[in-house]
Amino acid sequence: MTHPWFEGVERPRVLAHRGLVRADTGEDAIAENSFAAVAEAHAVGAHYVESDCHLTKDGVVVLFHDADLSRVTGDSRRVDEVTLRQLDDLMAGHGGVITLAQALDAFPDVRFNLDVKAAAAAEEVGRLIAPHGARVLLTSFSDERRRTALRAAETAGGGIRPATSAGTSIVTRFVAAVNLRSRRAARRVLSEVDALQVPERQQRVRIVTPRLLDYAHEAGVEVHVWTINDPGDMARLVAMGVDGIVTDRADVALATLH
Incomplete structure (x- = not known):
């Protein structure tokens, strides 16, 4: 059965990577994963927003990619070393901090792809x-973190299990099964996930191949590729059979693919 996260949205899926920060925004006033970036992705018609989750010092989940604040705000502290109020002040000139609770409440028709960055x-x-399980896909590079979050969601009793995509250990095992041409092993490895979200290449190793797409689709699993910003690459990957494109430029991807 198809998870509701996938239903009713035209493929190929366009996942707005950390929201949308246009190239013409000027002096970088808007930062990735800010309230303004999520709002901009929503405004251009993106159904899906990919984001990242960290925990502040006072226990609030915020959408933020890096473990520390230096790249985005110039402050050298870690996210878990500041309170939400402090982070709110630091992000005031960068589009505004957004908590996970705010994102789910303020954008009820957006489907979120959430990467749990911190254990x-x-x-x-x-x-x-x-x-909100019907409109959330949960992921993490750590399958242990991903499973912990899924168990917590199930314990909280929301009704619909969130969709989920593979972490590094599952991706590694699946790629090995593909290389060994073992369809049975490939299906078994992907049995607990709904999607495979991978780069096209990992250094010099090509990850996304026609055979990998074939094996994933046979297992009922979609393949989304990150982070693709060139329109030609978007079109090429979709023509190959990729189901979704994770991109910094959701506006360009929507215009190119839809």
């Missing part, structure tokens, strides 16, 4: 997304 955030992420 300490996993259980709280699960609790927060439990009532």
Whole structure:
């Protein structure tokens, strides 16, 4: 059965990577994963927003990619070393901080692809997304963190289990099964996930191949490729059979693919 996260949206899926920050925004006033970036992705018609979850010092899940604040705000502290109020002040000139609870409440028709970046955030992420399982896909490079968040969502009793995509260990095992041409092993490896979200290449190794797409689709799993910003690459990958494109330029992807 198809998870509601996938239903009713035209493929190929366009996932707005950390929201949308246009190239013409001037002096970088708007930062990725800010309230303004999520709002901009929504405004251009993106059904899906990909974002990341960290936990502040006072236990609030915020959408933020890096473990520390230096790249985005110039402050050298870690996200878990500042309170939400402090982060709110730091992000005031960068589009505004957005908590996970705010994102789910303020954008009720957006479907979120959430990457649990911090182990300490996993259980709280699960609790927060439990009532919104139909429009959340949960992921993490760590399959352990991903499973922890899923268990927390199930314990909280939201009704619909969030969709989920593979972490590094599952991706590695699946790629090995593809290389060994073992369809049975490939299906078994992907049995607990709904999507495979991968780069086209990992250094010099090509990940996304026609055979990988074939094996994933046979297992009932979609393949989304990150982070693709060139329109020609978007079109090429979709022609190959990719189901979704994770991109910094959702506006360009929507115009190119839809």
